[in-house]
Amino acid sequence: MFEYAPAPESVRPQIKEHYGLFIGGEFVDAEHVFKSINPSTEEVLFTVAEASEADVARAVAAARKAQETVWGPMSGTERGKYLFRIARLLQEKAREFAVAESMDNGKPIKETRDFDVPTAAQHFFYHAGWADKLAYAGLGADPKPLGVVGQVIPWNFPLLMLAWKIAPALACGNTVVLKPAETTPLTALMFAELCQEADLPPGVVNILTGAGTTGSALVDSAVDKVAFTGSTAVGRAIAKAVAGSKKKVTLELGGKAANIVFDDAPIDQAVEGIVNGIFFNQGHVCCAGSRLLVQESVAEEVLARLKERVSLLRVGDPLDKNTDVGAINSAEQLERITALTEAGRGEGAEVWQPACDLPENGFWFRPTVFTGVQQSMRIAQEEIFGPVLSVLTFRTPDEAIAKANNTPYGLSAGVWTEKGSKILWAAERLRAGVVWANTFNQFDAASPFGGLKESGYGREGGRQGLEAYLDV
């Protein structure tokens, strides 16, 4: 293995010492504040306001006013131009956003720079174009906005999830109140500043920082729709909270994706795909390929090559351009990953980790591969949301499908084989909203993403994603 010299990213974004709530186009303060830390150093980055129920009501009122008086009546062409402008500004400030995201979230700069921020900009650019073409979306001749949308997003892709939520909502003529995750509010607040710079009319986008109580206050507020990405437990609570109301809801929840490697797979590419599937973003991915199902006849070869490849992953400073695996997002998440990994050991699975040094401060977890995993084990059933792969084997294609579908989740799945008909056969049988064949973890604004079963309902992206934000 080559020795790498450190290659730290030199750009530093302007991070304020304190951020307020973004309501009606202005930053306003709140009674309580909390700290946001850099998970790779545990240093405090800034403090941020915690929105109360009253703040939520104020933000929803601002969004309502903006929807009824400005954004709703505005022509689609003009709405689209604002979104194009936002996309362009995001591209201009891409490096600053990427570094800020890596600092606040812990993910490697390689990913924020090459994936999170450019894909977020693409989402705005893509949906900008829909704003004056909604009648052609195949949903009805005269689709109408829903009104005010309350959106709650997770910490794993803070800016990208914001883009997935805000871009289609705005394109369809809705206004939004968005709550970023407690541990990763930075890029949402920078986005609020960007909205000011874009001269977006006040109240069209409102950003409320806070924790779970702020989120549930937003769900219970006078919004017309709730869009949520996060855990299945919270998704279930939201579905219950809106029961009997007129609020629409879309939920993008957990997953426990199977990544199936057949004996006729291109092994080198499959190994790359397995690594990308589970170690991308430290495994903090709802659609992560966390269950590797490998055909018995090639299991030994695949595992040997996999371990060799994982040994080469560079774990460490998120701002180093060579880093493959960054910091775990929070102490709480590290604890959860550790507990589930212990459960895996306790239930008799065999654990393997590469030898690699971890930084002293911050939250870190070595890439981990469990072999000898049985379907009943917690590491095969529960979403770990960390860099932990559970390896199971199968003998026949039917067995692979049965094992892949043996989960209450249904978000994504992977299939590796050189045989086209086998891909289509498997893709048809896999109960998942997204199937990656001979690839994994691909995302695009034009491609609908979302799950089945307890992974939630509704799609984000593509023509189909517009359904979530229109009354047709």
Next chain:
Amino acid sequence: MSDRLRVKKTYKLYVGGKFPRSESGRSYPVASPDGTELANAALASRKDARDAVAAARNAQRPWAGQTAYLRGQILYRAAEMLEGRAGQFAEELADATGADPHEALGTVEQAIDRLVHYAGWTDKYTSVLGGANPVAGPYFNHTTPEPLGVVAVVAPQDDPLLGLIDAIAPAIATGNTVVVLASESKPLPALSLGEVLATSDLPGGVVNLLSGKTAEVAPHLASHADVNGLDLRGVADADLAASLEAAAAETLKVVRRPGKDGNALDLLRQWTEYKTVWHPAGMAAGAGGAY
């Protein structure tokens, strides 16, 4: 007048392609709006609901696996069978609702035409709703609507035939299977529809029809872990609808709240989920990703 004794029909459930009585052995009297006693209908129990869900689950994969062309022909066949019995259904509908017999016949004809309409959708909605997605990379990317799975339906209370077809036809046209709780006070047209479906080459279990008390049976369907969708169109009581929706949230079922229907395409979309498949194209074939 002939002194021949008329042979009266026993109205039974339709579950898994068979016509069982309720396993509970219970029945309840059904009368027309003017109080004329019409028949006794089986009073379905929790066990009947569970049997119906099991039948619907067993039938779902094979039904979705049939060609769209065949599903269309079977729905069309159901329209043919209903046309042949239009007179009987008009009579039953008039008895059930108190409608004028001529008007009732018109409703039956509408129901037949509605079946024909959805028969023609089976091999078209996939092209209309899905398609190729122009992603920014060397990938083939394709989205298709797939059936949600098993849908439980509380049928409209006051529109016992046409409203029932509006609930069932789009759901099964898209490859779902259904468990229907018929109108509580007007279940007879629904139970007779079972006879039409049973003679239309519709595989047993694709449509399952129960008669009984909404407040008793619906909660079991709403909380059943093997049900994927819940149609509350026939739940008039807002509190009951809210509690059924909350029960359905436990396993994150897709819920259709009481209220008006949209257009046909909306109804077809209601019980489908999009699946998107990616594959590398061109020289990048097989590339795993960023690493």
